[in-house]
Amino acid sequence: MIPLRRILIWISGASAGLGAALAATVPFENAELVDISRRGGTPGTQHVAVDLADPDSWPVVDKDFRQRIGDGEPAMVVFIHNAGTLAPLGPADRVDTAQYTRNVLLNSAAAQVLGHSFLSALDGRDCEQHLIMVSSGAANRPHEGESSYCAGKAALDQWVRTVGLEQRRRSPGCRVLSVAPGTLDTDMQALLRSADPEDFPETVRFRELEALGRLEKPETAARAIWSLLDRDIDSGTVLHLHDLTYRYH
């Protein structure tokens, strides 16, 4: 009997929104799928229950990477770091310090530390390896009221550019990408629309987008993200899903 290829997939923030859509559209039948989030509950996933804004949770995830990768010979490993938060919305000089600290830890620090953990757990293994960071157009375009979110996504993009170059020197190496998914109909968007325009002036634009039916379904973005696994894209590339239509279709 031919053994099944062992495929390991971690998705952070698979309990809701784009992460749940990624879990629902995994393009492999036999993948071992792990949700790294606080709530969990998404069908078909094993749950690593952690608050990624708490640095004490990062070694828990590191251990999970190492245990599962070490437990047999995976043919393919994928980590999609998707968890993110907008809270607190508001100008940097007015928002709550504790919430602002959590935003910086989750959006900026956790992404880099978990990315490092994943690559380190792979430790030169001879298998197909993918690390995808979910970014945002906010990495390039300043949105008043979202300073630590914009800064976190910009940091994540530059981390991917740098680590992508490093991984090109490895054989087989991990293909490291950053992808901005577009404007999606999720709880995060609902939060943007409910914001006070004083704290977050762009709320007006997001309300208009919803009224015009211009929000993308998270499942559509999720399928496009999965399609990246098969596309010929260099490690270290930072892209927007809109680029795929332009560049590849």
Ligand SMILES: NC(=O)c1ccc[n+]([C@@H]2O[C@H](COP(=O)([O-])OP(=O)(O)OC[C@H]3O[C@@H](n4cnc5c(N)ncnc54)[C@H](OP(=O)(O)O)[C@@H]3O)[C@@H](O)[C@H]2O)c1
């Ligand atoms: N929606 C958009 O229009 C849009 C646009 C550009 C980029 N993005 C990016 O796409 C990604 C997903 O966004 P979304 O719209 O799907 O957001 P969402 O609906 O708010 O879901 C966020 C996910 O992140 C997890 N998460 C949040 N804080 C966490 C924490 N402290 N610890 C662990 N997990 C945490 C949540 O899980 P728990 O609550 O269970 O922990 C949830 O599964 C984010 O990186 C976001 O920046 C979204």
